[in-house]
Amino acid sequence: MTLLDPSVVWSTFVAVVVLVTPGLLIAGAASIRGIALVALAAPLTIATVGVVGVLSEFVGVWFGWWSVLVLALVAAIATRLLMRKRTPPAWARGSSHDALVLSAGALVALIVVGVIAYRDTPVGAISQTYDAVFHLNAAASILDTGRASSLELYRLTNPDSASIDFYPAAWHSLVALTSQIALVPVATATGAVWIAVAGALWTPGVVLLTRAVVGRHALPGWRLLIPVALSTCFAAFPYLLLSWGTLYPTGLATALLPAGLALLWFAVPLNRVAFARGVLPAFRRSVYPASLLLVWVVAAVFAHPRTLITFVALAVPLAVLVIVLASQGLRRAGRRRSAMAVVAIPIAAVVIAVAAAGVILVRAYDLVNDPISNRLTGGPATAHQDLLASAIQVLTAAPLSAPGDLPLPPAILLAAAVLAGAVLAFRSRRALPVVLGVLVMGVLYCLAAGSNDDLAKILTAAWYKDKYRLISVLPLLSIPLIVLTLEWLRRGIRHGPRIAAAALAATVLLSWFGPTLSVMSEQIGRTFALPQSEKAGTLIDADEIALLEQVASIVPADQRVLSNPWDGSSLVWAIGHREPVFPHLVGVWGADRDIVATRLDEAGTSPDVCEALDNLRVRYVIADPEKLWGGTDPQAALYAGIDRAVASATLVPVLTEGSTVLYRIDACGPLL
Structure with missing residues (x-):
């Protein structure tokens, strides 16, 4: 659509x-x-x-x-x-x-x-x-x-x-x-x-x-x-x-x-x-x-x-500016003790807070026996480039993009306007904290995207060392800096209003139609691309969606649907209006769900499997042989019992679309 x-x-x-x-x-x-x-x-x-x-x-x-x-x-x-x-x-x-x-x-x-x-x-x-x-x-x-x-x-x-x-x-x-x-x-x-x-x-x-x-x-x-x-x-x-x-x-x-x-x-x-x-x-x-x-x-x-x-990280530069102004204002008014207190109290509070947070984190995460070097080692937390490449991405407004950590083409004019605004901000008291905020978030992005050292992990752990979460903050700080640049052009040079208008138009149009956002659109398209029948490591395909859309016509509204969630069929709730037994790929599921996940193939021979199915109100299974990421994630092994039941041919096929099949469980009799 x-x-x-x-x-x-x-x-x-x-x-x-x-x-x-x-x-x-x-x-x-x-x-x-x-x-x-x-x-x-x-x-x-x-x-x-x-x-x-x-x-x-x-x-x-x-x-x-x-x-x-x-x-x-x-x-x-x-x-x-x-x-x-x-x-x-x-x-x-x-x-x-x-x-x-x-x-x-x-x-x-x-x-x-x-x-x-x-x-x-x-x-x-x-x-x-x-x-x-x-x-x-x-x-x-x-x-x-x-x-x-x-x-x-x-x-x-x-x-x-x-x-x-x-x-x-x-x-x-x-x-x-x-x-x-x-x-x-x-x-x-x-x-x-x-x-x-x-x-x-x-x-x-x-x-x-x-x-x-x-x-x-x-x-x-x-x-x-x-x-x-x-x-x-x-x-x-x-x-x-x-x-x-x-x-x-x-x-x-x-x-x-x-x-x-x-x-x-x-x-x-x-x-x-x-x-x-x-x-x-x-x-x-x-x-x-x-x-x-x-x-x-x-x-x-x-x-x-x-x-x-x-928010706190971005507020710190503003707080520092307010403390400096307060100290200066109090000193000029002859309130020297108050001026000292307004500096000393925040510093002491920060030191105490950092020390307390450090102690709490060491104890809560057992960092003595399981150090930070053993953590944040997979997925988006792993850096695949160096600090210089990361810094260039910040300076050119061209971050890495998913899928595949693809470097986007640089947005030169946009980045130049931000840099000029950062220089001009040193003349504006109100805008100076924005520059410092850009510096803070830019450095954190560089550490997340360009380093696997312990220091990088410690400083970016609050964001899961996720470079995408960090870089997404920079635009809100960059836009006021660009406006500062345009205001300087408008007021500070001859024919300023016309030049500022032309600079704005060029910046916006080259952004909209330039290579940076063009590749960004392509990347979003790859993330949402829907294969017809061959998933090739994706979550769901068109055939599976077609089957999920028909599930409500077969499965009663008071029953849940069982499936290995890694094959995409757990989206039956969002697509087919029937609650899945496993609404996400991982969880702490409890005894009944663990039984059907690991031992569904024993239905009919182990009474506790049928009892679990009864408790969960399940008589239908959806299965597709293709899994997200090819089924290579170790966490997908929990649902091996469902896969074995499908492979054993003990389930009764009810509906088929491509490689996706809706099965009925007859081994436990009808639900009462």
């Missing part, structure tokens, strides 16, 4: 409505206007959706659009009462004209991102990756069960565990809501939500952050469209994570970062004079943005809490 397919247009429209409507209600009640209204709507929605998921589980209410809308209305009323006599700060009181310009620009950005990302693959295609199984089935489970709690979602892979780790459910909830309202398959809703996130969350957030860094006077009126256009130009985001993983929740959380950083910029005083009367008075205007930042943190937790580590 192309972007012009009516079902794709409709589902993308629904995804945008789902993503912004609750947040618009709450932001409007808080009297937020202008670009802040557009930029904060989606973060407020994500926080609302995450909270509703937990509350609905707690009170036993079905999760759906109605429950989200009810909580949004309650939150809007409460916000209105709290804000009745309060006036938002200037940055949150923009004009309706700015809001309309940004909304129109975000719509165009949405289309551009959709065209580039899905140029070589249908929007409803399935990512041929390990992670796709869990994410698609998690959305299907929310849709079918009405349970969307982040405190329970991980039970999909730990069904019999007494306690479950937190797993963020915001992404899967948005997909389920879109599928529910638009009446489209989960895979189509997944593509639609990715496009909607790019247009309704990422792009407005980038604009708000750019204004926070560069200043509101640099982007009046139609010039708001400058960062809008630039938000679609970088391969590292919003495109790269589609080809790797595919990391849907991480993509959602990364798209949240610009709005959170903007709120942080608005929350801190960035001049010495503000500290003349002391530290607390300097922050008297920070309550409003800090309150919104707290809600943003809730949204980030439900999107992907590990992104908060990235």
Whole structure:
């Protein structure tokens, strides 16, 4: 399905409505206007959706659009009462004209991102990756069960565990809501939500952050469209994570970062004079943005809490700048003791926190007996190039791309504009932390992509030493720097406005139609490519999808379907609306599931196998001889009993499509 397919247009429209409507209600009640209204709507929605998921589980209410809308209305009323006599700060009181310009620009950005990302693959295609199984089935489970709690979602892979780790459910909830309202398959809703996130969350957030860094006077009126256009130009985001993983929740959380950083910029005083009367008075205007930042943190937790580590890493340069300004301002006001304290206390806190974290990590991960050198040694954590090659990729805005760690062609003009902005930022106090943030994330990417040393592992472990997660952060920092470059051209040289406009047009057009994004589109196409019948190491093929789409007509709705999940058939939940026994490739499955995985071939001869099948309510098996990565992963061996049962010809074939077969288990008799 192309972007012009009516079902794709409709589902993308629904995804945008789902993503912004609750947040618009709450932001409007808080009297937020202008670009802040557009930029904060989606973060407020994500926080609302995450909270509703937990509350609905707690009170036993079905999760759906109605429950989200009810909580949004309650939150809007409460916000209105709290804000009745309060006036938002200037940055949150923009004009309706700015809001309309940004909304129109975000719509165009949405289309551009959709065209580039899905140029070589249908929007409803399935990512041929390990992670796709869990994410698609998690959305299907929310849709079918009405349970969307982040405190329970991980039970999909730990069904019999007494306690479950937190797993963020915001992404899967948005997909389920879109599928529910638009009446489209989960895979189509997944593509639609990715496009909607790019247009309704990422792009407005980038604009708000750019204004926070560069200043509101640099982007009046139609010039708001400058960062809008630039938000679609970088391969590292919003495109790269589609080809790797595919990391849907991480993509959602990364798209949240610009709005959170903007709120942080608005929350801190960035001049010495503000500290003349002391530290607390300097922050008297920070309550409003800090309150919104707290809600943003809730949204980030439900999107992907590990992104908060990235947020902290990017906040450190800003915090250092504020500490320096505070110390200088207090000294000039004659408050020398306060000036010393404002430096000494944060340093002491950081030292204590680092030491405590080190002790906790050494004990929790037994790093004495199992050192870091033995960890982070496989998959994306292994570096296959050197530090110099990695540094060149950062400097040329051309990261490695999945599949295959392919170096993308350099984006020379885009990279030059970022570099020029970095130089100019040293003249701007507000923008200097952005340069330091680029340096921090760039160095971390180089270590992840170009080194296997222990130090590289230690510094990048919070990101799983995953170069793709690290490089995806750089665009949100690069765009304000490019705007600084364009502003210098516009104001600082003869015929500046015309030259700046020409430079912007050249940068954007060469990005859209240049080799970097062209190869990026091809890479995404490879990740989502659907073979007809020969998988050649991919997850699923067209024949298997055709069979899964027919399963609901044969398997009763109250029964589960058994399969070796490594052959792609566990996607029967997302495609065929029947719950699989194993909704992901790995998990802590419990006794009954372990029995059928390892000993299904003993059905009819071992009563405990039939008992397990009865407990799980299973009488059908789906099998395909071809497995993800050729079945070479050792973890696939757990399901050998299913493979042996299929090979033994004791199962009864019911439906066949290509090499994929739906079998019936007759050895245990009918289910009661």
